Amino acid sequence: MLKEFGHNIWTADGSEVVAMMGFHYPTRMAVIRLSDKDLFVWSPISLTESLRVEIDALGEVRYLVAPNSLHHLFIADWKRAYPDARVYAAPGLREKRKDIAFDNDLGDAPVTEWCGEIEQVVVEGNAITSEVVFFHRKSGTVIFTDLIQQLPTAWFSGWRAVVAKLDLMVGPEPSVPRKFRMAFTNRRVARASLERILAWPAEKVLMAHGTPIIKGGQAFLRRAFGWLIA
Structure with a gap:
């Protein structure tokens, strides 16, 4: 189930789909092995026994990361499986999931334990969610969650297929869905966040819903x- 995406970074696509506003989405997670062999788990998918065996073979799960207020469904299950792991919440999630004992909140500054290996920026100014975007230096990978998407053209049917096309979710390459573009109520703040992301020497781009970019990331x-930069 785990697929190597680069140096010390793996992905896993879930067999389940999640629903949001009547639309169903595939799931994907990423695992980064830090220099001390501890594991940083981004946007965990449903934890199966086979996935757990593969994860445990990589190292020890230490950090469970919910990168925005929409990607949190399986965090509690992972915490039960790995009680010593620390759980990190994106802005707004702590209030939404009061049933989860988060250890810390994610901000613009990297957490001490992964500082120097993983950078991060909170993309603010969006009415839907404040997303934390990460950059794994060793693999040159920028990791988005929902701000960039691309689903297969046949993923939706009927009126949902029409809406998905209008929303730019099924274009020729991953892009920012129209609903997220419209939800940027403070573009000045969002543009400042983007400038920091564009300063990273990105080669690859990974996202929760879409075909990963494996070269020419910047x-x-x-x-x-481009619509925001302009």
């Missing part, structure tokens, strides 16, 4: 956010 990001 050029891709400038295309995806």
Whole structure:
């Protein structure tokens, strides 16, 4: 189930789908092995026994990360499976999931334990969610959650297929869905966050819902956010 995406970074696609506003989405997570062999788990998917065996073979799960207020469904299950892991919440999630004892909140500054290996920026100014975007230096990978998406053209049917096309969710390459573009109520703040992301030497771009970009990451990001840069 785990697929190597780069140096010390793996992905896993879930067999389940999650629903949001009547639309169903596939799931994906990422695992980063830090220099001390501890594991940083981003946007955990449903934890199966086979996935747990593969995860445990990589190292020890220490950090469970919910990167925005929409990606949190399986965090509690992972915490029960790995009680010593620390759980990190994106802005707004602590209030939404009061049933989870979060250890810390994610901000613009990297947590001490992964500082120097993983950078992060909170993309603010969006009415839907404040998303924390990460950059894994060793693999040159920028990790988005929902701000960039691309689903297969046949994923939706009927009226949902029409809406998905209008929303730019099924284009020729991953892009920012129209609903997220419209939800940026403070573009000045969002543009400042994007400038920090574009300063990263990105080669690859990974997202929760979409075909990963495996080369030319910086050029891709400038295309995806051209509407905001302008």
